[in-house]
Amino acid sequence: MAFNVLQALTAWNVSRQAAKRVWSQWDYLVLDIETSGLDSKQDHIVSFGWVCIHNGVIDLDSARHIVLDSAEIGDNVGIHMITDADVRQQGKNKKAYCDT
Secondary structure (H helix, E strand, O other), X not given: OHHHHHHHHHHHHHHHHHHOOOHHHOOEEEEEEEEOOOOOOOOOEEXXXXXXXXXXXXXXXXXXXXXXXXXXXXXXXXXHOOOHHHHHHHOEOHHHOOOO
């Protein structure tokens, strides 16, 4: 029993020390999702992209984006700047990336 309490206390202390780290000491994966609108019941994902941040520095070599071939652009081209031509030229089948 004492060993379990000591393990729990050690784990708690480690998590408290980790929480004290400044933001730039953490690694992040930043995700950006572009949609055809704001209504989740009728609109859909047009594209998604990501980039990693290591030690507070954006790793541009890690940046990726995917435009889905099923994307319907509509009036939102002025917001996300993705055009029908982008969908035709760069579109990927969402079944290869999404489980829906």
